[in-house]
Amino acid sequence: MRRFLRQLALGLALLSGAVWLATGAHRGWTHTEITEMRLDAITGIEYPETRKGFVAGLDLLGGGLGVAAVLAGLSFCGRTKKSCQTER
Amino acid sequence: MNKKNPILPKAGRVAGACLGLLLASPLWGASQVFDFKDPKGVNNAVFKLDAPLEAINGTASGISGKVTFDPDAPERTQGKIVVETASMTVPNPMMKQHMLGGQWMDAEKHPEITFEALKVARVQRDGDHVTAQVTGRLAMRGVARELTVPVKFTHLKDKLGARTNGQMQGDLLVIRAEFKVKRADFGINPAAPTDKVAEEIAITLSVAGAAPRS
Helix, strand or coil: CHHHHHHHHHHHHHHHHHHHHHCCCCCCCCEEEEEEEEECCCCCCEEEEEEEEEECCHHHHHHHHHHHHHHHHHHHHCCCHHHHHHHC | CCCCCCHHHHHHHHHHHHHHHHHHCHHHCCCEEEECCCCCCCCEEEEEEECCCCEEEEEECCEEEEEEECCCCHHHCEEEEEEEHHHEECCCHHHHHHHHCCCCCCCCCCCEEEEEEEEEEEEEEECCEEEEEEEEEEEECCEEEEEEEEEEEEEECCCHHHHCCCCCCEEEEEEEEEEEEEHHHHCCCCCCCCCCCCCEEEEEEEEEEEEECC
16 A cells, blocks of 8 residues: 555656646646737737647646655555554 | 898808818818727737736737827827726636636626726827827726826728728727736735735737728
């Protein structure tokens, strides 16, 4: 069980980091829309064009690493039944 | 002598009508009404809040309104630009939901943000471009405040045809303005910490209106 929890924690931490890096290592909130500026040739106005897209932010990275840390912590807690019960 | 001449009153009416037509004629002034409802979705307002801990960038696209503009007398410009509050968007969905909610923009109760021009001053011309200081009333979230903003007008004569693939003929008027407002002045969650949400909102307005010729 503890091995499974540690593997799960490691996998989750790696996945969070990989997704964050792969979507551009954005240092803000997670985006579900991507806005790009375009130029209207007639008026010369720069205007935003928004499309659906996903950019992982620090909230997603932090959340993933946080849950991974909790899972890793639980794996230590469950190392021996005695130790956890003694702590209580 | 006192007998009325039946022809004179009629002639007076005709002369009056002719004078009225002449005064209303475009020969005496080229004021045009530009409609800023934009089916192409190009008109936009960009807003930026740059706080020490967080920068928020967003746009609004639901723009309409009418402006009367005369390239020969830009100081007589009048009109109103309307931004639909619900069209404001930021890339994070939760942040957008909060922004349009009751504590912030309260889009349900205050569906429109308006700027109505009251006075145009310090007009400077440079070809098709006119820069001026426009004093107007900005109404947002139920609060109206008078402010003066630098505005650049660009009159694009006969360019409507190019924009509509020849379906309509007429002129275009491009209005660009950059100004800052304070969140607290309009009651936009004044209690929110300024290290996370900046007190100053920088607004960039870029809109084009059309005046079709019939």
